[in-house]
Amino acid sequence: MESERNLAHGLGEVRRLASALEISDSVRDQACQLFRSAQNEDLLRGRSIEAIAAASVYGACRCNGLSRLVDDISEMARVAEPRVTNAYKTLNEELSLPAEPVSPSMFVPRLASNLECPDEIRQRARTLAEQAEERGVTTGVYPAGFAAACLYKAGREQGRWLTQSEAADVANASKATVWTHRDTLEEQVA
Secondary structure, three states: OHHHHHHHHHHHHHHHHHHHOOOOHHHHHHHHHHHHHHHHOOOOOOOOHHHHHHHHHHHHHHHOOOOOOHHHHHHHHOOOHHHHHHHHHHHHHHHOOOOOOOOHHHHHHHHHHHHOOOHHHHHHHHHHHHHHHHOOOOOOOOHHHHHHHHHHHHHHHOOOOOOHHHHHHHHOOOHHHHHHHHHHHHHHOO
């Protein structure tokens, strides 16, 4: 039956993505359940199995407070980012996902690791991000871009000349985003 083939293909894709992204078994199992729910609610119609599988992984990450970028998952899934974003929005609306809002401080450790930043820069950047969050400065911002600005500012304070380009690239943000958020940090957090 076609629905059984689709389910097998989708669950296989969820498992492949979870493994490639080194996601825990419990989050992987939640992503599999999301895919099953999407199929049961007929949400695959008009969308690719791969996009729904990627959206299921992203949704499970969001529900568990894991900082993953949509483009990291879409790249691994070999599906265009807008298709994954659209599928995730559909899952979120139709299945009422308990997705946690993603904050900049959640992205700092991963971005710092990707940039191979020393611990003191990572810790300072996390402190900057948390202070900005407490002051309400991060509402409505792209959290990875703001986290990149925190790392950029922390690096500059420590005399490590992390460039705007390096910070922007690792967060999939523009240099202007990093610059603008750095200005906000200078003015509102210090």
